[in-house]
Amino acid sequence: MHKQLLLLRHGKSDWNTDTTDFYRPLNKRGNRNALQMGQWLSEKKLIPDLIISSPATRALSTAEIVCKAMGLSTNSIQTDKSIYEASVSDLRQVLSQVPDSAQCLLLVGHNPSLDYFVDQLDSHIPAASNGNLMPTAALAYFELNSKWTSVIGDSWIQRAKELPK
Numbered sequence: 001m002h003k004q005l006l007l008l009r010h011g012k013s014d015w016n017t018d019t020t021d022f023y024r025p026l027n028k029r030g031n032r033n034a035l036q037m038g039q040w041l042s043e044k045k046l047i048p049d050l051i052i053s054s055p056a057t058r059a060l061s062t063a064e065i066v067c068k069a070m071g072l073s074t075n076s077i078q079t080d081k082s083i084y085e086a087s088v089s090d091l092r093q094v095l096s097q098v099p100d101s102a103q104c105l106l107l108v109g110h111n112p113s114l115d116y117f118v119d120q121l122d123s124h125i126p127a128a129s130n131g132n133l134m135p136t137a138a139l140a141y142f143e144l145n146s147k148w149t150s151v152i153g154d155s156w157i158q159r160a161k162e163l164p165k
């Protein structure tokens with residue numbers, strides 16, 4: 001049975017706040033793009049049965065907005081502090097702990113780790129115009145094997161700025 005992995009980078013954050021990186025909130029565009037991505041996921045019927053987010057404010061806010069747009073309870077979001085400032089091996093470790101019952105996982109995190117992880121999973125995905133694979137509010141999709149370890153089907157990226165208005 002194929003597993004579906006959705007990797008979502010948090011929305012655009014607000015750098016005009018007097019707070020540490022961990023607590024930086026989303027800005028207006030970040031909130032809007034998270035809502036658009038949640039609505040798009042719902043339209044495409046890509047509804048996760050498990051959501052794991054970095055606990056950083058901008059990532060968790062993104063996960064909450066996406067959940068609401070899909071009609072899911074925000075209570076279903078789990079946080080994992082290893083996603084914040086993660087290495088690729090940290091992200092693989094998170095995947096290794098996903099229950100077998102989960103078929104579709106949404107993981108909400110940060111760059112540069114998501115860029116590196118996406119490239120490791122599929123090095124043929126083209127970068128965005130800014131050179132990043134995963135600009136803010138970008139979603140990467142992968143069909144993985146039953147152990148969450150390797151790509152065995154489709155993979156693609158949907159970037160927020162490419163969503164239909």
